[in-house]
Amino acid sequence: MLENSNRRKFIKDAAITGAAFSVMSTPMKVFAAEKKSTVRIGMIATGFRGQSHLGEMLKRNDVEVIAMADPDKRMMAMAQKLVAEHGKKAPVEYTNGDYDYRNLLKRTDIDAVIVASPWQWHRDHGIDAMNAGKIVGMEVCGAIHLQDCWDFVNTYEKTKVPIMMMENVCYRRDVMAVLNMVQKGLFGDLLHLQGGYEHDLRGVLFNDGTPNAGPGVEFGDKGFSEAHWRTVHHQKRNGELYPTHGLGPVATMIDLNRGNRLTALSSVSTKSMGLNRYVANSPYGGPDHPNAKIHYKLGDVVSTQIQTTNGQTILLTHDTSSPRPYNLGFRVQGTNGLWMDYSGGGFDKGHIYIDGKSPDDAWESPQKWLEEYDHPLWKRYSKEAEGAGHGGMDYFVDNAFIESIKRDRPFPLDVYDLATWYAITPLSEKSIAEGGTLQRIPDFTNGKWRTRKPVFGLSDEY
Numbered sequence: 001m002l003e004n005s006n007r008r009k010f011i012k013d014a015a016i017t018g019a020a021f022s023v024m025s026t027p028m029k030v031f032a033a034e035k036k037s038t039v040r041i042g043m044i045a046t047g048f049r050g051q052s053h054l055g056e057m058l059k060r061n062d063v064e065v066i067a068m069a070d071p072d073k074r075m076m077a078m079a080q081k082l083v084a085e086h087g088k089k090a091p092v093e094y095t096n097g098d099y100d101y102r103n104l105l106k107r108t109d110i111d112a113v114i115v116a117s118p119w120q121w122h123r124d125h126g127i128d129a130m131n132a133g134k135i136v137g138m139e140v141c142g143a144i145h146l147q148d149c150w151d152f153v154n155t156y157e158k159t160k161v162p163i164m165m166m167e168n169v170c171y172r173r174d175v176m177a178v179l180n181m182v183q184k185g186l187f188g189d190l191l192h193l194q195g196g197y198e199h200d201l202r203g204v205l206f207n208d209g210t211p212n213a214g215p216g217v218e219f220g221d222k223g224f225s226e227a228h229w230r231t232v233h234h235q236k237r238n239g240e241l242y243p244t245h246g247l248g249p250v251a252t253m254i255d256l257n258r259g260n261r262l263t264a265l266s267s268v269s270t271k272s273m274g275l276n277r278y279v280a281n282s283p284y285g286g287p288d289h290p291n292a293k294i295h296y297k298l299g300d301v302v303s304t305q306i307q308t309t310n311g312q313t314i315l316l317t318h319d320t321s322s323p324r325p326y327n328l329g330f331r332v333q334g335t336n337g338l339w340m341d342y343s344g345g346g347f348d349k350g351h352i353y354i355d356g357k358s359p360d361d362a363w364e365s366p367q368k369w370l371e372e373y374d375h376p377l378w379k380r381y382s383k384e385a386e387g388a389g390h391g392g393m394d395y396f397v398d399n400a401f402i403e404s405i406k407r408d409r410p411f412p413l414d415v416y417d418l419a420t421w422y423a424i425t426p427l428s429e430k431s432i433a434e435g436g437t438l439q440r441i442p443d444f445t446n447g448k449w450r451t452r453k454p455v456f457g458l459s460d461e462y
């Protein structure tokens with residue numbers, strides 16, 4: 001994970017940082033020098049997403065799950081049940097409130113943590129872990145404040161403890177085949193890219209967790225899982241709240257932060273109607289239910305246009321409050337053709353057109369192209385990925401995390417990607433609040449984007 005030349009410095013810096021970090025009184029252990037064949041994991045948050053990472057970890061014989069922190073005892077019990085089903089030793093539990101994760105971080109027998117907590121916790125969980133010398137796998141979202149993004153970068157640069165952006169959609173099979181086509185020049189020079197999060201979340205945003213009752217109309221204190229925390233973001237914020245599923249995959253195709261960078265964005269939103277209508281029309285709610293009358297600030301469809309220094313444009317769409325089938329809406333367009341997806345993935349879905357190879361002015365099914373350019377990683381690991389979440393892509397993101405640590409190699413999606421992608425959210429909120437004004441996107445690499453080389457998808461190992 002750490003470049004070899006940095007290892008000695010890391011050990012020295014880590015000791016200094018560990019001493020300075022008040023919460024972490026125990027000395028840090030530098031894992032890689034001692035133990036490379038097994039990665040010892042701590043889980044921070046064992047909700048639904050934490051459990052899917054946990055499931056991937058439990059399948060592996062090169063991972064030990066040592067401890068898990070989550071204040072929700074119901075989620076913790078579900079996670080422990082999963083561990084027992086895999087016949088593994090029960091991890092130590094930290095369930096004593098929101099800050100018990102810091103006691104997990106004090107352990108000297110953990111190399112890395114996977115963070116799958118609510119968005120408002122990502123900053124503290126990630127930064128406290130890096131300061132405690134624990135390598136971080138960070139789930140997706142957007143930042144609450146722009147400063148959070150700098151905090152991630154500054155903490156990494158101070159501690160040299162790596163953090164991986166766990167964006168699983170970068171590993172979707174059709175996305176990786178298209179990446180392969182991009183890297184082989186099939187589309188020519190890339191011009192315009194689209195992606196988004198177009199997913200009807202209404203049944204997730206209103207769910208009281210009553211077993212078998214189906215989605216309800218409650219959220220916040222009465223809500224379960226994401227209804228407990230995510231819906232409040234819809235109530236209080238208007239912006240591109242979930243940028244990474246759309247941006248991450250196209251970012252790897254245009255070598256973002258590695259020869260290219262985002263320069264500016266502008267966002268606009270529609271009015272907000274979907275969540276009110278949902279509660280008003282629900283048999284559990286009705287027009288007089290308090291949650292049918294709340295003002296949800298988030299516009300039903302948020303559109304964000306982004307520019308890059310290499311002359312591309314990107315359009316992101318956030319659309320989670322309306323009845324609609326799932327779609328991430330990818331479009332990858334270059335000087336020589338384009339691919340468009342209109343579903344949740346699959347080689348037979350969407351359209352492709354390659355100038356000079358496709359029939360004149362006619363869309364083709366992408367199937368034969370995506371099969372021909374199936375990514376070497378997928379060819380190699382498709383068996384292992386069978387049964388893993390989200391059509392197998394969860395296997396790849398977790399495998400990349402563990403293999404990078406074991407092989408002491410840089411993460412394919414690193415702190416600069418995390419900061420840049422997370423920054424879209426607060427910048428889009430500001431843009432919308434100011435009527436769509438252009439917002440400059442900071443260069444979180446401080447100029448290193450000019451010389452950093454592309455890595456994602458270029459190895460057939462992980």
Ligand SMILES: NC(=O)c1ccc[n+]([C@@H]2O[C@H](COP(=O)([O-])OP(=O)(O)OC[C@H]3O[C@@H](n4cnc5c(N)ncnc54)[C@H](O)[C@@H]3O)[C@@H](O)[C@H]2O)c1
Nearest residue numbers: 045046047048049050069070072075098116117139225226
């Ligand atoms: N990549 C994907 O495909 C994908 C899918 C779903 C969710 N996610 C992301 O995963 C994250 C978690 O989402 P989820 O669906 O699992 O939500 P969830 O509500 O099911 O789980 C969140 C868990 O975090 C716990 N938690 C809250 N505060 C905590 C704290 N201080 N310390 C430790 N644990 C704490 C909660 O008790 C809960 O169990 C979010 O960032 C979400 O956007 C990603």
